[in-house]
């Protein structure tokens with residue numbers, strides 16, 4: 729656990745051994761994006777099945793609700809910098 733700059737306490741996740749750890753938005757588990765096999769490839773994204781809950785997900789990070797959140801090597805959810 730750690731506190732971010734807003735003073736909120738956020739969890740850290742076990743990402744040991746993972747190349748591209750991500751947090752599944754569908755079930756809240758962590759999986760290695762480098763280990764998924766795309767079921768179909770598109771111009772702008774890959775579609776794959778999540779290894780945790782076997783649901784369809786894709787790699788578009790700009791969706792309003794992305795299918796996963798990227799994690800840092802420390803196991804923290806990457807927060808996007810907002811410009812003010």
Ligand SMILES: [Zn+2]
Nearest residue numbers: 752755780781
């Ligand atoms: Zn999942």
